[in-house]
Amino acid sequence: MATFLRIAFRNVFRNTRRTALTVLVISFGAAALILSGGFFAYNFDGLRETTIRNGLGHLQVATARYVADGEERPMQHGLERYAELQEWLESRPHVRATAAQIDFVGLISNGDKSEAFLGSGVDPEREAAMGFTLNLKQGEPLVGADEALLGVGLAAALKARPGDVLTLMGTTSAGALNAVDVRVAGLYATGIKEFDERALKVSLATAQRLLDTDRVTKVIVKLDATRRTEEERSAMVAAGLGGRGGELRVRTWHDLATFYQQVVLLYDAIFLFLGVIIFILVVLSSSNTMMMSVFERVREIGTLMAFGTRRRQVLAIFVLEGVVLGVLGGLCGLAVSYGLIQAINHAGLTMPPPPSFSTALPLLVKLVPGLFAGVFVLIVAVLTGSAVLPAWRGARLRIVDALGHV
């Protein structure tokens, strides 16, 4: 076998130009897969963490009825005694912080014009402790009651600026109309234009006053690591959720992040499409190389068989050649990919905002060791597979014909 491997290895370098071209194609294919995969992985990571930091948290605890049925009236299935629940949750080792939140809708008016809003009643201090980020464009963050942060689109529609006083109108949990005056503390952007045109944040107390309730919609939980999400949800449920296991439900960020899931599905489809194109490209290139290699060595094959080399041994020589070429091309591909990832990540490039986004995103590629290993194995497998048919043809040659080949 060592001699066959030696023959295969040396033959790879017999026609250096052709080998270089094949290795170039393989490297290009490997780099395209690794870079696109790394780019997608970076975006998945970024989108996931952004989704979590923008208010989703790792876990959300709400009542089972709210999760199952929603609400006909504001806070109909709201969460009572949420402070006790937060205390229990925060006693768990992997929970970093919790924050109660109210989701509500209503109208906001500047006296001349009213706009519908999607509101959040938040606890600014706790959310800050959870590391939630807010892209504040003007003004100051929320500090007290009777203040509001407006999405930039909503503020533009109302021609509102920090310091202005606006009126929030909503329905109480009993079904009555209610109104609260708030001072605009600041304007913020979520990155999603449509949401910026409706987004509004007030303090938890302001929201509870508007809705006339002492409940909240949910308690958001921040963990010490995203990877512990599923494990911690199971542990919380197993631990009985502070004696309220039958009443409450825990959902993960992944359950709630429909946009994230759609993006992942889209990117996965793109990656598969790209992978298939590159697969075909590499197969065609390497098959051609192997076919030429067999064609050029017909007489050599005849000589080997005349001296007693068996068909399966001839097959092995050419398949090994495919393996050598695959390993060589794969390693070059990994090296090229690593270099390109470093270059791209240090170039400070940005991408134009994607659809529905209002801010540019940094162009970065994640170095995923598993992707490197997977692409390397794939390349070697493809090259080995590409060698089988030409090798089989070579091994089936008649000795006399092969020796007489010109």
Add this chain to the structure above:
Amino acid sequence: MDTVITLRGVEREYRMGRTKMTALRGVTAEFRRGEFTAIAGPSGSGKTTLLNLIGCIDKPDRGRVVVCGQDVTDTPLHRLAALRNRYFGFVFQSFNLIPDLSAYENVEFPVLLGDLPASERRARVEGLLERVGLKDHRRHRPHELSGGQRQRVAIARALVAQPLAVLADEPTANLDSRTGAEVLDLMHELNESAGVTFLFSTHDQQIVRKARRVLALHDGEVREDHSRAAVQVETTSAPAALLERSA
């Protein structure tokens, strides 16, 4: 001497498009251990075909081929790989060395296919390279050797498995006359000193003269079969003039 190869009424035909060409017509011959035999005749007379059938790299359409008492006529060629490796060494007109391997590795190749211990393998290869005068060229690749040196490597390769017979197809045809004579002298010396059986095809009368036995072919038939000290061969196509005894 023992009979090692027997051909009985061997016929071989080839098809080239719609044309059927008869390469051998009812050839019957026996070859014994230690012979130094030239298969002589003009181009197209069937010399290479005869060597191919003897070496079990081709099959006859009719007739029988017996190697060391084993009738191999009906055995598929791919099942005769071990037999070829054990019984035959081949020397080709164009040397047919493996370009990726050094002289040493080329010589070693046939015995790598068997189960010879490494020490014995090494001893055989080095001994043969010394015997053919290429000990100092053991690491050279074929493209670094002259034509004569390449054919010496090919002869060493043919001998390394200690075959029953070395089959050489026009071994000097691609060499100048002086180098060709040297290669033939080497084959002759190996035959004389080590008793190696050589069957070689040629149309060169200088070479034919050195053979102890000449099997003369014309149009696929054996026209003469002489065992003599020296024989001269006419390489024209005239059947009557094909062989001319020099003694």
